[in-house]
Amino acid sequence: MQYKYDYSILQDQSSLKLLLKEISGHASEIDCDGCFPEMEFGLLRKSGLLTITLPGQALSFNSGKTKELLQLLKSIGKASLPVGRVYEGHINALYLISLFGNTIQKERWFGDAENNLFGVWNTQDTGGVKIHDLDNGKYMLEGAKTFCSGAGWIGRPLITGELISKSKKGWQMCVISTEKVKPIQSDSSFWKPLGMRASASYRMDFTGIEINEEDLLGPPDSYYQQPYFGGGALRFAAVQLGGAEAVLEETHRFLQKMKRTEDLFQRARIAEISYLTETGNLWINQAGIKLDEWQNKPDTTGQILAYANMTRTVTEDICLRSLQLAERSVGSRGSMRPQPLERIHRDLTTYLRQPAPDATLTAIGGYVLNQQNTDKLWD
Template sequence: MNHPRIDQAAMGGAADLDALCRALARHAPHQHRSGDGIDRSVTLLRQADLLTDSGAADPAATARRLVRIAGANLSVARLYEGHINALRIVEMHGSAAQTARVAEIVAKGAFLGVWGADGAEPVRVDGHALRGAKTFASGLGTVTHAIITVAGDDAPRIGLIDVRDASRHHPGDWAMRGMRATRSGGHDFAGIEVDEVDWIGAPGCYVTEPGFVSGVWRIAALQLGATFGLLDAARRHLGGLERMGAEAQLTRLTPPMMRALAAETFVRRAACFGESTTNTATPEQGVALSAAARLLTEEIAQQTIAAVEQSVGLVHFSQGSETGRMAEDLATYLRQAARDALLLRVGRHTLDTPRPVWEMLP
């Protein structure tokens, strides 16, 4: 299988991003079937000079980039989002020396992730070593260094740790039908010396705002991008059968398409507020808008999946179906944690208040 180099100094131009997304989309079916080859897609991101920047300087452009990459290959986008999230966490909570060290290892080929979900035994310090494990750890064998949460008596700590030891990987723990190409699974941290952890920030810093819930605009961007990708796949399939122009198909697919197009602007706005790049945005506004964007894009994605199932029909569920593969990945990715808690937080900030709703958009 050929994996062409993207010979660009940077991916600032639309044509450059188009070329990258075409390459990532070509690789997606093989990666889904075999669970292999995602490293080479990460190499394309590196060649495109996308791994050195957290995206915080221009969050609107970062949101657009995440949307495009997720539309081409959601599994690659998931790993890319984890990498830039890790860079941002170090920028926000680490020292200048730590930020420089991380930049150095990334320049030498490191790929980062954020692993927060604990296994049956949460990761914690036990004397001079760690104990416990992480689950749903994306990028086993691809991520070289992960930011992990470590339980504490009062508040969780975070640290950066080398996770290349394959003997600690448990890919069999990932029994999901979707997102198989992400190489997710468990990672055992038992026995790793505390001195091997590069501790970042003060205890509890990871769950402060801005940066924690206000950062879920990145998830919203991936959900939206994968929705666009699924709509395009359905369009191509039905167009190839000369059925896309049928009134029934247009009636099914046009409503979610319109909502997805409208949501793109909302996601970019949430990105700017979530990163506190506007003078008028408060941390809680950033949280509420980012959470709302995540919830809205989830709803649109689910509407799109249902519409595509009806439009494509039984072949959608066949082995090798492009729309089936993309819908399965998207449905799996949509199951993010704490959905109801986010909905309540958005409602309390926007409705259970004396302020008019429109003030959410200063």
């Protein structure tokens, strides 16, 4: 199937820069309860970035350009973390479809990607989601998910649930065409965060939603298949690093405005944020290169997961330290509204709270200690 966009905005850096500037300039306007970056995703659609990972496109999943994809995610995260979060979910859903969809499903859902946002909603609410087999090629959903980024603006949510069937059981993925089912019940009262308000990560109740056999993605238990599940940490780490770069940019701008650039302590702090963010760039670039090298080689799942976990952990440390240094640099004056750093600080602090950070760290150590020596851990 041929997709509409056969060019890449990535080749036109001036256009990409203007796009990101427009997204960044609107970020404060959507920092409120009930808001969603509709204008921003309209721009991403027109630019072709919603379809850029599809077959034949500039960053298709089989093109060996994971590094470039991570840099794109970082750039969007720098412009707006909520936009970056929802965009990363869109890319994640398309990746899962590319891995586990059959030919007909890929043609259908990839064809939907230009005009529909996709997202992955996996976090269970109390009781979670169950997918009941009705024995006639149809399935009835029951239960709810939380932290559903994009909520009612996502036209193709990919959700997971416990499959209840006589013939097969397990953790099942499915993709819902929202215009073909009754309205999914959205509860925004759940979403009262410190930051990331515009990501609209609401509670969504799927009880009574009916889907068909062709809406089921992959066999049961595909969702957690490694290294695809754990390796996905690279994508959200890249978006987070964009937040750290935004912190650097706004701290730099504030210090210049306040004429504090000759202060030796300010120079020391800005130097540290600078080398921290560049360290993050080296990490995500190297992680992207290694992922492309390893993913088609046998027996590299452990390496991929350990390296992705290291990248995620280092990125979190970089972001947290950058926030601390920025706070000291700008003080109370630079941390209040309408200064952009106030919003970026809240958004990044919230976005950094990803599941199981301690388990992630110990998994790295477990991998290393299980090797015979440390001579060629990452070769």
